[in-house]
Amino acid sequence: MTVDMFLCLHKDKILTNQNMMSALFNQYKNYLYKSARKVANRYPSVELDELISEGFEGILRALEKYDCNTSSFLTYAQHWVRMKMFSAARKSIGLMALPGSMYSVISKVKHLLDSNPSLNYIEISRQLGESQERIAIVLDLIKTPKVGGIATLEDYVTYEDTLIKNLPPEDSIDEDLARKDFEKRLWAVIENAVTPKEAFVLSLLFGRGGEMRRSLEWVAKVLYVSKERIRQIKETAFDKLRGSEALAELIKKEEALC
Incomplete structure (x- = not known):
């Protein structure tokens, strides 16, 4: 048998x-x-x-x-x-509630960007017949650097405009490197203290890696949950971080360098 x-x-x-x-x-x-x-x-x-x-x-x-x-x-x-x-x-990562229609739009957006990487959210919206707001959310979800990475509706500009906009002054390079090093160590501590979903929500709310800070409403809309649910996730993560000895030690060392 x-x-x-x-x-x-x-x-x-x-x-x-x-x-x-x-x-x-x-x-x-x-x-x-x-x-x-x-x-x-x-x-x-x-x-x-x-x-x-x-x-x-x-x-x-x-x-x-x-x-x-x-x-x-x-x-x-x-x-x-x-x-x-x-x-x-x-x-x-908080994407459990995306409706099937959103996956269809994601697929269409990716196909358009494969053919023409320079398209911005306005042009994509026009070609697909979808709202500009919805296209902006899709671009956030797929994190396509060819159209400027994660940004709000107003900040979805061409890639060249984004590069010019983000060029730092020459005298701020050392300071910027120090900030990035601290941020890297900070997020390592955060990820060890909270759950992956909590870390993901915090990264959106507080703009990890220099990305734009998001509102509770924005994050709730992207993840298809209530604003109150996002607030609860944030507060739960904060409670864990308040009790983190590793975070307290990191901040203490950083303050000593200032």
Whole structure:
């Protein structure tokens, strides 16, 4: 008897018996690990164990619906495993609520930029028949440096204009390097103290890497959650940072240099 046939005959028992469920996990754990590694390479903020756990949920979901007459079980289950893993990965960075229509717009914007990287948000909006505000949000999500990176509607200008706008004075270069070094160390401390989602929200609110600071309303709109939810995430992160000895030590050292 093949494994696939066994799964067909006993799937109801497997789904209700903890020992058999553990055996099912062991049967496919190597596949789950390899799949999780691939997803983790694209979404570094999500834990590998979480992806494996979500992938196994996909295995169980596939088993519920599996029909021996379709294909091998693993071939059938791959769709469910990928769907669960990518859902968990997107959730880890706050993109779990993007509607299907937004993914369609993202795909169209990427296609346009591949053909003409110099397009700005106004031209893209006109060609796709989408609102300028929606195109600006899409450009933020895909973080396309060819149109100026993350910016507000007013700041979506051509790449050349952005370069000129951001050129620092010559006498500020040393100061700028020192600031960037401190910011790098600061964010390393923050990422160790809070969850990936909290760090992501803080990076938008406070403009990580010199990017524009965002309002609670803006972040809530991009992540498709309420303004109150973003405020709660921010306050939870702040509570953790207030108790961070590493952050207190970093600030103390920085003040000593001033």
